[in-house]
Amino acid sequence: MKEVKILVEALPYIEQFHKKKIMIKYGGHAMIDEESTSSTARDTALLNYVGMEPVVVHGGGPDISRHMELLGKKPKFFKGLRITDEETMEIVKMVLIGNINTNIVSKLGLHGAKAVGISGKDSNLVQAYKKPPHKVTDDETGEEKEVDLGLVGEIKSINTELIEMLTSNNYIPVISPLGIDSNGDTLNLNADTVAGELGAKINAEKLIILTDVSGVLKDPNDPDSLIKRIKISEIPSLIDDGIITGGMIPKIENCAKAIEGGVKSAHIIDGRVEHSLLIEIFTNQGIGTMIVK
Numbered sequence: 001m002k003e004v005k006i007l008v009e010a011l012p013y014i015e016q017f018h019k020k021k022i023m024i025k026y027g028g029h030a031m032i033d034e035e036s037t038s039s040t041a042r043d044t045a046l047l048n049y050v051g052m053e054p055v056v057v058h059g060g061g062p063d064i065s066r067h068m069e070l071l072g073k074k075p076k077f078f079k080g081l082r083i084t085d086e087e088t089m090e091i092v093k094m095v096l097i098g099n100i101n102t103n104i105v106s107k108l109g110l111h112g113a114k115a116v117g118i119s120g121k122d123s124n125l126v127q128a129y130k131k132p133p134h135k136v137t138d139d140e141t142g143e144e145k146e147v148d149l150g151l152v153g154e155i156k157s158i159n160t161e162l163i164e165m166l167t168s169n170n171y172i173p174v175i176s177p178l179g180i181d182s183n184g185d186t187l188n189l190n191a192d193t194v195a196g197e198l199g200a201k202i203n204a205e206k207l208i209i210l211t212d213v214s215g216v217l218k219d220p221n222d223p224d225s226l227i228k229r230i231k232i233s234e235i236p237s238l239i240d241d242g243i244i245t246g247g248m249i250p251k252i253e254n255c256a257k258a259i260e261g262g263v264k265s266a267h268i269i270d271g272r273v274e275h276s277l278l279i280e281i282f283t284n285q286g287i288g289t290m291i292v293k
């Protein structure tokens with residue numbers, strides 16, 4: 001009886017999200033081991049089985065950094081974005097496309113879903129241009145200088161045709177965060193940005209970002225200080241006051257962009273917690289931080 005009750009309680013959510021796209025971002029820090037990646041893949045497959053259309057964008061920052069270090073390169077970031085020279089780009093492609101993407105696709109397949117691995121380059125899905133150098137002022141000398149991030153892109157446009165084709169045929173697209181520029185060259189993109197912008201473009205019902213903290217915390221060192229709801233208007237002061245820093249900045253900013261672009265709700269949740277994805281979708285109280293208008 002207990003199992004049946006659970007199923008009946010899930011019914012309104014199954015109805016609400018039937019044939020709706022759910023944009024899920026698998027964070028590099030959320031994929032801590034094979035088991036948690038497999039568990040998230042199983043939950044994603046379940047969403048698909050009950051009639052939703054999940055679309056996965058994955059990260060892999062920690063793995064890219066690890067491989068760079070193995071090859072004797074020091075990872076460098078500017079405002080959360082990896083400074084990407086040509087050699088780094090080779091590592092980024094190898095890790096994201098060759099390793100992480102295929103791994104997620106296999107795991108979804110093992111749980112019975114039809115998953116297709118692509119990157120933003122396929123079928124011109126994510127067209128991008130090289131990010132112009134950042135102007136920064138040297139604190140000591142007051143001199144202005146430029147920081148060039150190398151092969152890092154900004155999204156110019158998104159062609160959703162391939163995604164629509166896949167989801168309408170019940171395939172789960174699994175997307176590596178790379179873009180293609182007008183010369184056909186590859187650019188490295190932040191995975192949260194791809195998930196947010198693509199989520200808005202495909203009219204996703206929900207954007208769910210899986211990471212390694214329970215959501216946005218008032219005090220990042222205190223796991224019990226979770227902020228359950230954040231209004232878009234509150235975001236700038238949370239950043240200015242230094243409450244939201246580092247990798248959380250692109251997450252919250254892209255949740256806001258997604259909501260402004262028409263996504264109905266955006267959530268940052270702990271991907272290491274078993275079934276956090278299902279708890280978010282199938283319960284009233286949800287889990288993690290919800291970003292609202």
Ligand SMILES: Nc1ncnc2c1ncn2[C@@H]1O[C@H](COP(=O)(O)OP(=O)(O)O)[C@@H](O)[C@H]1O
Pocket residue numbers: 026027028029030059060061062210211212213215216217218219220243244245246247248249
């Ligand atoms: N206010 C905050 N609440 C929670 N996490 C925060 C906050 N500010 C910064 N962070 C950091 O953001 C990290 C998540 O971003 P990131 O490391 O890029 O994850 P991912 O690989 O999942 O994209 C957290 O592990 C935490 O260190």
Ligand SMILES: CC(=O)N[C@@H](CCC(=O)OP(=O)(O)O)C(=O)O
Pocket residue numbers: 026027028029058059060061062064080081082092152153177188189190191192247
């Ligand atoms: C430009 C840029 O910084 N790209 C990211 C792409 C991967 C990513 O975003 O991974 P997470 O979501 O795990 O952080 C990088 O090279 O790390």
